[in-house]
Amino acid sequence: MPRRDTARTMLGASGLTVLGSISPFLLGAQAVLMQRDLGFGPARLGVAVSVFFGVAALSTILGVGVFTRLGRRVGLVVAGGLVAVGGLLVATVVQGWWALVLAMAVLGMGNAACQTTANAAVATALPVHRRGLGFGIKQSAVPVAIMFGGLAVPTTTVLLGWRSTFIIIAVVGLAVALVGATRPARRVGTTVRPVGALQPDRAPRGPLLLCGAAVAFASAPANFLGSYLASWAHEVGLTVEEAGVLLAVGSASSVLMRIATGHRADRRHGANLPVVAGMILGGAVCLALLGAVPQTWAVIVFGLLAFAVGWSWPGLILYAVARLGRDAPTQASSVIQAGAFLGGATGPASLGLVVSLLGFSVAWYVASASFVVSALLIMAARRGFRADLETRPPAQPFGYGGGRGEPRYTTRPPDAPM
CATH class of the missing domain: 1.20.1250.20 (MFS general substrate transporter like domains)
Structure with missing residues (x-):
């Protein structure tokens, strides 16, 4: 893979992670304003955040097989579409706590789709010798999302109100969905197996x-x-x-x-x-x-x-x-x-x-x-x-146990005696 494509994949996975994970941090950073306008207290704020992560966990467990079969293109469409719908719900429809919880559930599903798609890209599309760096950059997006959530308050929130921040993530989500809809289809989640291998390893x-x-x-x-x-x-x-x-x-x-x-x-x-x-x-x-x-x-x-x-x-x-x-x-x-x-x-x-x-x-x-x-x-x-x-x-030799120039241990051939 050319260096430009490697960098694009890393940055794309990182951006997708920020998009999926930023919603609860926006909610936390703007909690005072949202609680005043929607009429709920700190306890219900915690429930809304927990719903986001709980739905994301359940969606990840139930949906990973589907995403693996359908590929990264469909993953982008679904991830961007769910974030766009959830963001628009918060920005335009939500007038109370129950509606906010529903919107956070949708955004939680969007986060699961974003994370699964980004993980698939790093785990399968990047060269093997760049995947550690790729996952490091991808997961760096979470503390970056925390910073973005905090920076939104003195900028966008002050100028346009807290709903405007969710309009922004909805627009970005829609853009991601459009990118997925227009890119060539690719299948992800598997590696090439030797001829004759009957079952995935x-x-x-x-x-x-x-x-x-x-x-x-x-x-x-x-x-x-x-x-x-x-x-x-x-x-x-x-x-x-x-x-x-x-x-x-x-x-x-x-x-x-x-x-x-x-x-x-x-x-x-x-x-x-x-x-x-x-x-x-x-x-x-x-x-x-x-x-x-x-x-x-x-x-x-x-x-x-x-x-x-x-x-x-x-x-x-x-x-x-x-x-x-x-x-x-x-x-x-x-x-x-x-x-x-x-x-x-x-x-x-x-x-x-x-x-x-x-x-x-x-x-x-x-x-x-x-x-x-x-x-x-x-x-x-x-x-x-x-x-x-x-x-x-x-089936292929696998090095493990550490080592710089060469692995400390290497697996034996599958048919070799133990």
Whole structure:
């Protein structure tokens, strides 16, 4: 693939991810205005966000097979169309909380379609030696969406009102659908198998589900960090403006780390899951220290490190699982995406309840424990993947276990004795 096409695919997947994921961040950034106009409180705001992520998780689980069969062209049409419909509903029809929840459900389905289509493009269309970087850039779109959501308030919202921001994403969604409708059809989600192979070579279900559960346990505290760090920083002494700057700088550090870890992953042969587990454990330490040291300097230092280390693993784990997904990288990465949506749906709401009942310090400890559980699940999944490679080697030699110039381990031929 020419470099121009590689860059276009990476940027396209990243833009599609921003489009799908930005709606709840727009909702959060404009919450004060929307609550006043639509007549609902903070609790219902959390429910609306949870509906978005919950519907996205369910849609990902149920729809990945359909998207794999229909291909990226149809994926773009469906993704852009759902975002356009959801955005227009919020901008023109929504006059109360129930209508907002319905619109967020549509936007959640749009997010699932955007993420599945973008994952398929990175996992199958990019050259093998660029997929780590591709997933890093794609997943960097999530903290970028957080920044865009915040920047919308002093710009578009002030000038044109909060409904205008959803008109913009509806227009962009319509443009994406038109691009999909006019581009040549391509099928995605499979890799070329040797002649004579009768069945697709699938990733082992057990380790894959363990990874999905691990991502759910990690996404819950990570989304809690993004949702509540500014509030905690203000409580320990930062001004509202300083807390906002902390959140923006933290998001930017996460973007840079996601890209850097993806680039480094392309330079080694596997050993990505231990790196993910190490990053998540680092995040666990940072969250525990946020609760243990309620001081301004600690919130700044450990808050930034929590973003830079503890929330920089999404692209790397997607790359690792897509690489281990054999003939079905799209389905494998969709399990991870569903786990991320599930964590996004449950994390801020459940940990926010802990804050209201027991305080921030306890909530940070609970979030840290969730990170630890995630790291343990990832290492258990790694053992399962390695055992599967040894007992069920792929048709083509597969390098794993790390190594720069050459892999530390290579699978044996399928017909070789064990």
